[in-house]
Amino acid sequence: MKKKHPERRPKGLRRHRVIVAGGLCLALPWAASAQSTDAFTGKTMTGNWGGLRTELADDGINFRGGYITEAMGVVDGGLDSGLRNAYQTQVGVDVDMGKLTSVWGDARFHLTINDRRGHGTSQELAGNDYMPIQEIYSDQFTRLTELSYDQNFLDKKVNWKAGFYVMGNDFGINQIMTNFVNAALCAHPISLSTSAGWTNYPRPRWATHVTVHPTAETTVRAGMVLVNTNYNLEENRWSLHEDGTTGHLYPVEFEWAPGTANKGHYPGHYKVGYYYDTSDKAMVGDRSTLIADHREGAYVMTDQKLTNNAVNGGLSVFAQYTRQSQQTAVINSWFSGGLVYQGLTKARPQDRIALGYVRASVNEHLLNQQRDLYARELITDPDWELNQAEELVELAYTFQLRPWLSVRPDVQYIIDPGAFRYKNTENVLAAGVQVKVNF
Numbered sequence: 001m002k003k004k005h006p007e008r009r010p011k012g013l014r015r016h017r018v019i020v021a022g023g024l025c026l027a028l029p030w031a032a033s034a035q036s037t038d039a040f041t042g043k044t045m046t047g048n049w050g051g052l053r054t055e056l057a058d059d060g061i062n063f064r065g066g067y068i069t070e071a072m073g074v075v076d077g078g079l080d081s082g083l084r085n086a087y088q089t090q091v092g093v094d095v096d097m098g099k100l101t102s103v104w105g106d107a108r109f110h111l112t113i114n115d116r117r118g119h120g121t122s123q124e125l126a127g128n129d130y131m132p133i134q135e136i137y138s139d140q141f142t143r144l145t146e147l148s149y150d151q152n153f154l155d156k157k158v159n160w161k162a163g164f165y166v167m168g169n170d171f172g173i174n175q176i177m178t179n180f181v182n183a184a185l186c187a188h189p190i191s192l193s194t195s196a197g198w199t200n201y202p203r204p205r206w207a208t209h210v211t212v213h214p215t216a217e218t219t220v221r222a223g224m225v226l227v228n229t230n231y232n233l234e235e236n237r238w239s240l241h242e243d244g245t246t247g248h249l250y251p252v253e254f255e256w257a258p259g260t261a262n263k264g265h266y267p268g269h270y271k272v273g274y275y276y277d278t279s280d281k282a283m284v285g286d287r288s289t290l291i292a293d294h295r296e297g298a299y300v301m302t303d304q305k306l307t308n309n310a311v312n313g314g315l316s317v318f319a320q321y322t323r324q325s326q327q328t329a330v331i332n333s334w335f336s337g338g339l340v341y342q343g344l345t346k347a348r349p350q351d352r353i354a355l356g357y358v359r360a361s362v363n364e365h366l367l368n369q370q371r372d373l374y375a376r377e378l379i380t381d382p383d384w385e386l387n388q389a390e391e392l393v394e395l396a397y398t399f400q401l402r403p404w405l406s407v408r409p410d411v412q413y414i415i416d417p418g419a420f421r422y423k424n425t426e427n428v429l430a431a432g433v434q435v436k437v438n439f
Contacts, residue, residue, distance in 0.1 A: 045404045046439050060099030065091040065439030069118075070134040070181055072410070072432035078126040078417060078425060083432070086118030086137040091439075092146070107151035110165070114202040115142040126428045128417035130190050130331065130360050131392045133430050135183035138202075143237035145202045162208040164240060167225045168193065168200035170209060171251045172273055176303045176318050179340050179354040181410040181434045182394050189299060191334035191360065195324035196277040196295040197227030197249040205231060209251075216261035218254070225249040227279050247279030247294075259305075265312075268304035281328045285365030286372065290327075297324030313343025313352075330420065332361040350400035358392040362419055370422055385424035391415040396434075404438040 048054055053063070066089070073083035092112035097104035120137040122128050132138075148163030161170070168188055177187045184190055192198045199205055209223025230236055230244040253273035260267045277295040282288060303318035319337040326332065338356030343349045370386055373379050396410040411431045418425030 043403045044438050045402075058099070060096035062094045062096070063092075064094070065089075067437045067439070068136055068434065070136055070432065070434045072121040072133045072181065072412075072430055074121060074125040074428055074430050076426075076429040077414075078128075078428040078430075080125050082125050084119040084121040084124055084134075086116065086120060086134045086140075088117075088136040089115045090145075105151065106153075106156070107149065110146050110148045110150070110163075112144075112146035113142065114139075114145040116140045116202070121430060121432075122417075126414060126417050126430065127421070127423065127425045128390060128414055128428065129420045130194065131182055131184040131358060131390055131414060131417075133182055133412060133414075133428075135181060135186040137183075139232065139234075141234045141237055143202065143234075144240075145204055147204075147240070157213050159211040160208070161211075164204045164206055166199055166201050166204050167207050167209070167223065167249075167251065168198065170211070171221060171223070171253050171275075172198075172271070172299055172301070174269070174271075174301050174303050174318055174320065176316055176340055177336075177338075177356070179352050179398060179408075180356055180394055180396050181408065181432075182358075182392060182412055184358045184360070184392055185336060185338070185356040185394055189301075189320050189322045189334045189336065191322045191324055191329070191331040192275070192297065192299065194331060195297050195329035196275055197225060197229075197247065197279060198251070198275060198277075199225070203232055217257045217259075219257070220252075220254055222252045223250070225251070227277060247277055249275055249277045251275040265308040265314075266305045268302065270302045270304075272298075272300050274298045283327045283365070284330060284363055285367070285369040287327070287365055288369070292325070292327040295325055295328050297322060297329070299323075309343050311343035311346055311349035313349060314341070316340045316342075326363055326365060330363055330366065332363045334361075335359050348399075350403075352398045352400070354394075354396045354398070356392075356394045359389050360391075360420075361389040362387070381422075383418075383424045384422055385418065386422060387416040387419040390417060390419040406436045408434040408436075410434060 069085060069087040071083060071085040074081050095109045097107045116136060116139055121133040126133060146165040148161060148165040150159055150161035152159050172192050173187045177185055180186055188200050193200050205226050207223060207225040209221055212220045226245055227247045227249050228242055228245040230242040236242050253271055256270045258268050275297055279295060281292050281295055283290045283292050299322040301320040303316055305314060305316040307314040317339045322334040336358040340352055340354045342352045344351060392412060392414050394412045396408050399407045401407060414428040417428050
């Protein structure tokens with residue numbers, strides 16, 4: 001049998017039919033702020049329910065909901081051309097106990113139910129693992145996503161949260177990166193959730209954390225999260241107690257947010273974090289016979305607004321870098337960077353164009369294992385190939401048609417999509433659209 005040489009060879013683009021993708025989806029609450037013009041009034045699709053929504057909010061009961069659909073197709077490369085659509089529906093309620101009662105204080109209960117359906121473009125067409133073309137494709141079922149409680153103390157300088165929730169909503173997140181469709185550029189570095197018991201939406205765990213604001217523009221967060229992957233299973237989607245806990249994850253993060261306290265024109269966010277997971281885990285690659293007694297990693301992330309234009313938009317840039325323990329992590333290092341520009345014209349003040357790049361490097365111990373198998377002629381896969389990393393370039397434009405409705409045409413180019421499968425897979429050109437609606 002003929003084997004591929006371990007060094008990467010150039011990949012050409014096959015010519016296929018062009019795929020036009022379309023769909024419908026729901027805007028997240030932070031997607032846009034209401035404007036004074038008729039085109040940007042009303043923050044939700046369902047409105048004020050004849051005044052009932054405002055009355056309930058005044059009493060401390062706030063309902064929320066959203067729908068997202070992502071229709072993305074592979075135009076060239078990958079495993080096959082075609083189109084796949086994934087969609088998500090989310091509903092929830094936040095109960096302000098300070099408004100609902102006269103004795104409780106500044107505290108809230110949170111409940112969120114999430115449902116995901118559809119098909120995965122990466123899984124079925126592109127053949128890549130750690131840069132999913134659709135950020136909402138995973139856990140394709142209805143599940144409990146949050147049941148938690150939080151309370152402010154010392155004039156909101158301290159917040160304590162506890163319950164069953166997604167810790168990634170509070171740690172290791174760049175909100176500016178919600179302007180993309182690929183999961184690799186959707187706020188979180190994927191290397192965090194693939195190297196330890198870290199979880200991102202929609203996977204909750206029993207957790208608790210404390211947030212402290214030493215100054216108006218600095219924040220310290222520290223917490224503890226139960227590590228138990230059994231909560232990911234569909235049969236446990238409503239369960240609040242499952243056996244199988246392997247340890248605890250301890251995240252800590254420091255954030256400096258210059259320009260946010262005085263609502264200046266050039267706000268920024270600079271974060272540094274570290275996490276330690278006490279779980280035992282088999283090492284990877286050429287050390288797979290050994291057991292590590294913990295998992296750990298660190299990250300740095302930033303976003304900064306650089307310019308301001310006539311519609312209070314302008315240019316912002318972002319970057320993320322993570323490094324995780326090479327004993328157990330599949331990814332050696334993770335880097336992402338890019339830019340977002342809001343308000344290209346006065347007529348479209350909330351529209352945004354976003355350009356991003358990601359590189360995920362394969363753990364050297366995994367590469368060493370593959371090189372050893374190749375040298376010993378133990379690899380039988382005719383499509384085997386060794387690459388150092390998977391890379392992504394993404395370009396997206398968001399039409400903010402209403403505060404509650406956005407349409408985002410998107411183009412992605414994935415280099416070496418088979419890197420983590422050790423497969424000779426042609427570079428992928430993907431295109432489609434994401435639509436978001438806020439109920």
